[in-house]
Amino acid sequence: MRSVLTFAAVALTTAATAVAVPRLSDGMEGFYDRVQEMMAAAPAARTTPVTPATQRDSSDTAANNRNMTIQRGANGHFNVEAEVDGRRMNFLIDTGASVIALRESDAARLGIHPARREYTAQVSTANGVVRAAPAELNRVEVGSLTVRNVQALVLPDEVLGQNLLGMSFLSRVRWEHRDGRLVLEQ
Numbered sequence: 546m547r548s549v550l551t552f553a554a555v556a557l558t559t560a561a562t563a564v565a566v567p568r569l570s571d572g573m574e575g576f577y578d579r580v581q582e583m584m585a586a587a588p589a590a591r592t593t594p595v596t597p598a599t600q601r602d603s604s605d606t607a608a609n610n611r612n613m614t615i616q617r618g619a620n621g622h623f624n625v626e627a628e629v630d631g632r633r634m635n636f637l638i639d640t641g642a643s644v645i646a647l648r649e650s651d652a653a654r655l656g657i658h659p660a661r662r663e664y665t666a667q668v669s670t671a672n673g674v675v676r677a678a679p680a681e682l683n684r685v686e687v688g689s690l691t692v693r694n695v696q697a698l699v700l701p702d703e704v705l706g707q708n709l710l711g712m713s714f715l716s717r718v719r720w721e722h723r724d725g726r727l728v729l730e731q
Contacts, residue, residue, distance in 0.1 A: 612730035613688035623727045625710065628686040630655050634708055638727060640720075642711030645682065645697040651708055652680065652699040659699055666698055675704045685714050690731040692717045 615623050615638065623638040634651050652659070659678035666677040677698040685695045687710070696713040719730045 610730055611689035612728060613690065615727045615729070617725045617727075625687055627710065628684075630683050636708045636710035638715070639709040639711050640715060642709045644711045644713040645685070645695060646677075646705055646709040646711060647680070647697055647699050648702045648705045648708055649699055650702050652697075655682070657699060664699075668698070668700065668704075675700060685710075687714070687729065690718050690729055692731075 615625055618624055625636055625638055626633055627636050628634075632654050634654070636645075639646075647655075647657075657680050659680065663678045664676035666679060668675045668677045677700045680697045680699050682695045682697050683693060685692050692714050695717075715729075721728050
C-alpha cells in the first residue's frame, strides 16, 4: 500500500465547526509538490506592526504597499469578500487551512466542474472521510491585494458550510493578528 502524505489542516465550517486534514494519495504528488514549493517561497508572517494605508503619510517609503485591515466578526471569526477569477464570493479566513477550500456550488460559478474521478484528495472531517478535487485559481483579490495561480480544493457543499481562505493565499501576503484585527499587506 502506498504511503499517505499528510497534506494540511483544513477547517470546515458546519453547524459545529469540523476540522479536516487532507491526506494526499495516488495522483496527488504533483499537486502536493507545487503547494510545498509555493509555501517555501512565500514570505514569512509579519511580526512587526503594519500601519493601515489610510494612516500612512506621504514620506513613508513603503507607500506603494497595499494592505487592508479586517475586523473580527461578532462570532470571533474573520470573514472577507474576495474576487476570484472575476467573481465575488465570501470567505472565512482560516490560517489553519493549507489551501483555499471552495464549496462545489461556488466552484461551479467559477466554471470549475470537477468530474467525480478528479476528487482524488481524501479529507478527514469530524463527520468522516470526504473526497476533494484539486483546482488552481487564476487570480484571487482581497481588497487591493492580488495573488495569482492559487491552489485550492473543491469540496461538496454538504461538508463545507463556507469557503475558506487558506494559506495558499495567505502565505503569499504578509499578515498579522493584532488587537482583534487581521492586517494583510502586500
